[in-house]
Amino acid sequence: MMKETTDIVSTLSLEGEILRVTGRVAKPLVLSMADILAMETEEFQDLFIVCGTGEPRDTIRQCRGVLMEKIIQKAEVLKGEHNDTKKMAVVASAADGYKVVFSWQEIFNTPIGGGVAVLTEKDGAPLEEKQDRIDLISAQDYFAGSRYVRDLKQIEVVLFP
Helix, strand or coil, rough: CCCCCCCCCCCCCCCCEEEEEEECCCCCEEEEHHHHCCCCEEEEEEEEECCCCCCEEEEEEEEEEEEEHHHHHHHCCCCCCCHHHHHEEEEEEEECCCCCEEEHHHHHHHHHHHEEEEEEECCCCEEEHHCCCCCECCCCCHHHHHHCCCCCEEEEECCCC
């Protein structure tokens, strides 16, 4: 089994840190807004933010963001054994401590992964203009509000025993 490397953080840009990618990765990352804006983005339209109770909270007419799978791939996940990815989860954490969880299989083997994005723009306005922050959305969820993360700060790849 490969050793988890969380103690050494390789950086793309320490100045203006906005997001960390840690856990079971070969290259832990510290990303600035500029680093994220330089990545390929996807566009999503007409997303209804509905909480777990079914109550509507918001509507996003248009947004743009980087798929979380692309960010995770940049950090190079450590896979020591053949079935490790079946025991992995990805935890996305907000500045206020709110956390959401995705299985590895959701992100890389289902349509849900094509909708989990680190948002850089929302309704025509860059999020960097809103207190230098980014959000995360799971656009393919029925109740997208349950896994909507405002002010995303960390993505952690975890291997369960």
